[in-house]
Every structure is written in structure tokens, then in C-alpha cells.
Amino acid sequence: MNGQIGAALAVSTVIFALRPDLESGFSTLWLPLVRRTREPYLDQWALPGGGLPTDEELAGAAARTLRETTGLTPKYLEQLYTFGDPGRSPGGRVVSVVYWALVESDEAALAVVDKNVQWFSADHLPPLAFDHNRIVEYALWRLRTKVEYSRIAHAFLGETFTLAQLREVHEAVLQKALDPANFRRTIESSGTVVDTGQRVAGVPHRPPRLYRYNDSVHAVDSGALEPAIG
Amino acid sequence: MNGQIGAALAVSTVIFALRPDLESGFSTLWLPLVRRTREPYLDQWALPGGGLPTDEELAGAAARTLRETTGLTPKYLEQLYTFGDPGRSPGGRVVSVVYWALVESDEAALAVVDKNVQWFSADHLPPLAFDHNRIVEYALWRLRTKVEYSRIAHAFLGETFTLAQLREVHEAVLQKALDPANFRRTIESSGTVVDTGQRVAGVPHRPPRLYRYNDSVHAVDSGALEPAIG
Numbered sequence: 001m002n003g004q005i006g007a008a009l010a011v012s013t014v015i016f017a018l019r020p021d022l023e024s025g026f027s028t029l030w031l032p033l034v035r036r037t038r039e040p041y042l043d044q045w046a047l048p049g050g051g052l053p054t055d056e057e058l059a060g061a062a063a064r065t066l067r068e069t070t071g072l073t074p075k076y077l078e079q080l081y082t083f084g085d086p087g088r089s090p091g092g093r094v095v096s097v098v099y100w101a102l103v104e105s106d107e108a109a110l111a112v113v114d115k116n117v118q119w120f121s122a123d124h125l126p127p128l129a130f131d132h133n134r135i136v137e138y139a140l141w142r143l144r145t146k147v148e149y150s151r152i153a154h155a156f157l158g159e160t161f162t163l164a165q166l167r168e169v170h171e172a173v174l175q176k177a178l179d180p181a182n183f184r185r186t187i188e189s190s191g192t193v194v195d196t197g198q199r200v201a202g203v204p205h206r207p208p209r210l211y212r213y214n215d216s217v218h219a220v221d222s223g224a225l226e227p228a229i230g
Numbered sequence: 231m232n233g234q235i236g237a238a239l240a241v242s243t244v245i246f247a248l249r250p251d252l253e254s255g256f257s258t259l260w261l262p263l264v265r266r267t268r269e270p271y272l273d274q275w276a277l278p279g280g281g282l283p284t285d286e287e288l289a290g291a292a293a294r295t296l297r298e299t300t301g302l303t304p305k306y307l308e309q310l311y312t313f314g315d316p317g318r319s320p321g322g323r324v325v326s327v328v329y330w331a332l333v334e335s336d337e338a339a340l341a342v343v344d345k346n347v348q349w350f351s352a353d354h355l356p357p358l359a360f361d362h363n364r365i366v367e368y369a370l371w372r373l374r375t376k377v378e379y380s381r382i383a384h385a386f387l388g389e390t391f392t393l394a395q396l397r398e399v400h401e402a403v404l405q406k407a408l409d410p411a412n413f414r415r416t417i418e419s420s421g422t423v424v425d426t427g428q429r430v431a432g433v434p435h436r437p438p439r440l441y442r443y444n445d446s447v448h449a450v451d452s453g454a455l456e457p458a459i460g
Contacts, residue, residue, distance in 0.1 A: 007239045007282060009314075011323055052237060054323055058314040080328050082312045084288040093284055095239055097312050097325070193326075 003154055007084075007093050009018040012049030012132070014070060014080065014139040016122065017108035018172050019155050020067040027172040029122040031136065033110055034069045040090045041129030045120070046135075049096070054221045062099040066157060071112040074101035076155060080139055095128075102141050102155035123175070139174075147173045151192060154213050162208040237314075241292040242279030242308065242362070244330040244369040245302060246352065247338035248386050248402050259373075261350040262341055263368065264299045270320050271359030275350070277366075288447070291439040292329035301342040304331035306385060310369055318361045326360075330369050337357050357411035377403045381422060390426055392438040393417060400438050446449070 019030040033045040050065040052058065059077060067073055077099050084095035113119065120126070121142055125133060146152045153169040165184045187193055194214045199207040249260040263275040280295040282288065289307060297303055307329050314325035343349070350356070352370055355363060376382045383399040397413045417423055424444045429437040 007284065009237045009239065052314075054237065055316050057316065057327070058312065079311060081309060082288065084282075084327065086285050086287065095288070095325075095327075097284075097314065145339070164445075 007095050008089075009052040010049055010094050010096045011052055011058060011065060012047040012096050012098050012135065013062050013066045013077065014047060014098065014136060014144065014200075015066070015070070015074060015108075016139070017103045017104060017119075018105055018169065019108070019119065021121065027168050028175075029140070030108075030119045031120050031122050032070045032117060033061070033081065033125075033128070035116040035118075036129055037116065044129040045118075045126060045132075046129035047098075047132050052097075058097050059099065062097075069112070070117055071110060072107070074103050074107070077101045077214070080142065081135075083131060083135060085131070094130075096135075098135055098139075102143075102152070104156060104158065106158075133138060142175055144175075151213055160198070160210040161213050162195075162200060162210060164208060166193070166211070237325050238319075239282040240324050240326045241282055241295060242277040242278055242290060242326050242365065243292050243296045243307065244277060244326050244328065244366060245296070245300070245304065245338075245418075246330070246351075246369070246373065247333045247334055248335055249338070249349065250400065251351065257398050258359075258405075259370070259402060260338075260349045261301070261352050262300045262347060262349050263355075263358070265346040265348075266359055267346065275348075275356060275358040276359035277328075277362050282327075288327050289329065292327075299342070300347055301340060302333065302337070304333050304337070307331045310372065311365075313361060313365060315361070326365075328365055328369075330372075332373075332382070334386060334388065336388075374403055374405075381443055390428070390440040390442050392430060392440060393423075394438060396423070396441070 014031060016029050016031055018027045020026065021028045034048050035125060036042055036044055036046050048066045048069045050061070051095065052061050056064070058079070063073070063077055066077070078101070079097045080100040082095060084093075086093055088094065088096075108119075109141045111117070111119070122136060125136060127133065128136070143152070153166060153173070156169045157165060158212045163184055164180070166187065167178055167180060170183070171178055192214055193211040194211050196210045200210060201207070245261055246259050247261070248257045250256065251258045261422055262278065264278050266272055266276050268290055278296045280291070282291050286294070287311070289364045293303065293307055296307070308331070310326045310328045310330040312325060314323075316323055317327075318324065338349075341347070341349070352366060355366060357363065358366070373382065377400060383396060383403070387395060388400045393414055394410070396417065397408055399412060400413070422444055423441040426440045426442050428440045430440060431437070
């Protein structure tokens, strides 16, 4: 760690939530973006974020800038990757430590929405400021890889859920329809969920069973995305 | 990405290789460390690394500082995590982007070893400079988690290997003995390795079969540790 050379440091955050696609009605991944109010990239959409003050933890700066712009305070906010290509920002090198989070729909509904903060479908983004399209693509890739071997889908669901709700999360993340019977067999044989013995209230005829995650199964991830470190 | 505030940026690298434990003879994880030749932490051991020049890619800086100090040029060098606690470096904040790599024993044997570069057993480290003990602990944790669901062990092996060699890698990483018959059944049923039809040369009586990784199986990771991005 000799001879460090100063560089501008920033944090940015990718937040995913499930929302219905406006055309198909199926759940898809959405994320909030913030309109830039200064150059460079004036008026273009960008990930929530900002510069890193000298005395603030990286995760703290990510949480604060996210809260200030969108009003969101996700339970899980974890480091995704650090982007530092010399040419990624005009007018001087900026290294961005990127965090990410998944939020439940109820939580997502609390986000600020105005002319400078809006939700976009993750697979239909406009050209974003800086290399933020590439950052979102990387986050999507990580999410789609992780959903297959971890309980990451849990972050989108409440404490209990139906198998149909769990399947819907997998379908939204993987962008493909899954056969309900096959999905049920796969999930049940994995042992990752437990039948709570309860059923959805207020459904008169054959209400669906409610499941919860099986905490006794070793989770690859301890949090939503990546284990907390420390 | 407004209002970025300058901070010192550095890169460091954790390199793991398998070497026999000096007492037990069993394979264990080792890593090369570099003795610091200046303050702070003069004469203490530290991860290979250095400051980030303005025009160098993060991964390029990690590879260069690693090569300059240890002579190693790993095939896979991937981003692990960015450490940026305000108090982690005396005399001014330093944010370190940490890379990691796994190297085969043949490659590790080419590393420079002198009074300022030495290999240490990953589980028996002296107090290192800065927060480097914590960084190594985090890397070990990630490695031990990943070996269970990815083909990460491959990075320690050549193109073909015996099941005993593969088991030895898992044993070294997980720090526990694995039953050979159970391990064989688990690996064979996973479909992740393929019998090449060849056997180890030069062994007259029942030479062990040689296997290779099954490239048609979806790999969670495309490289050694983390998929390349870009």
C-alpha cells in the first residue's frame, strides 16, 4: 500500500424490486433511478449515489445517498463490485464502489417518486449516465446466477409465502416461465422451505399453503446477496 | 456521482496455493506475503499491492504489483471486495480494492522467495500490516463457501486429475478429512467431472483414473472465483 495516488471515490446503489410488467402483467425486475441535475450527463438517469466523505463507511455512504434520493432504507445493502476503469467518467477518474439490495414490494412502494426519481424496468433501460448500464447488467447477471443456488429469492418475499409466490420470484428473475409441478417438486426435494401448516386467509376454496424458509439448511448466503463481513 | 472527495486508492492481492503443512504433511492453504520496507508498519508482513496510478485499470494494477513483488502471474485474478473503513490506515484514509487468485502448485513454485517475500500458512499468520489479517480471513471464508457449490477447486488442479487429488483440494480448503468412498459418490453423482478414459502414467498396478471437469455442466463461476465482467 505504498505510493497511493489520490482519486475521486463514489458509491452507487442498484436496488431491485419486483413489479408487474406494464404490458404482460407478469412480475419483472424494476429499479429506481435518479435524474442528474448537473453536468456531466445533465438530465440523464443514473443510479442513486454520491461522493464518499472522508469519515464515512462505504456502506454508510451508500445507505445515506440512497435514502436522501429515493427515501428507501433496505434491510440488506451489500457490496456488489468496484468499477474503476480510467475512462468511465469524463473530467477525471472516479472509482465507484457499487452496493446492491433487493426490496420487497411493500418497501418499494414507499419510495419517493417525482420528476427526478422514477422506477424503470431493468431490462428496458434508457441510456444511463457514466457506465451505469453496464453496472446494472452486471447486477442482473449476478442476481440471475445466484437465484439458482441460494435463498436470494427470500429477499423479495415476506416471512411466509405460497409456492406460487416463490415461483413468481424465480420466473421474474430468470425471465422464463417455470412449470408449476416441476417447480414444486424441485423446491420440496431441496428441503429449503418448510410447510408452516397454515394457509392463505380469506380464500374460501382450497386456500394455498404457506411456507417459510428452512433456517436449519445451510445457506450459501447469510444475507440477501452476500454475507456481511466483519 | 456528485461531489466526490479525493481519497487514497490502493490495490492488494490475496493469492492462495496448496502446499504441504510442515508438521502434518497434509495439503493446506498458503499465501505469499511481502515485508514492508517503509512506515507505517515497517518490517511487518503485508499483502502484495500498491497505489493505483491514475491511468491504470484496477485489475491491471493488481497484476502488476503482484508480479513486481512476487514474480507471480496468475491466470485468474479477480476482484474480491473493497475495504474502506475510515480508520483502517494510520495517517489518512486509504480505500483498498482487493483481488484474489488461486494458483497451481507448479505456478506457485515459480514465485520469488527472499527475505522480503515469503509464503505463510493461511491459518497461522503473524499480525499483518493494516487490516490485512481481516482481509485474509474474509478471503478464506469466501473460498470455503464457494468450494461447496462451484468448480473453484479446479483452479488448484491441472487439466486432468485423479479423484484423490480433487478430494485433497477439498480437504485442504475445508480443513477436514473427507471419506474417499462418499466423496467419490458425491462427485460422480454431481456430473461435474468426466472420466477421460486415461490413467496415471508410470503406476504399474491399478493406476488411478484421470478425470477432467465437465464443461457442459453449467458452472456457477466462469473463472476461478468470480465471473469476469465486461
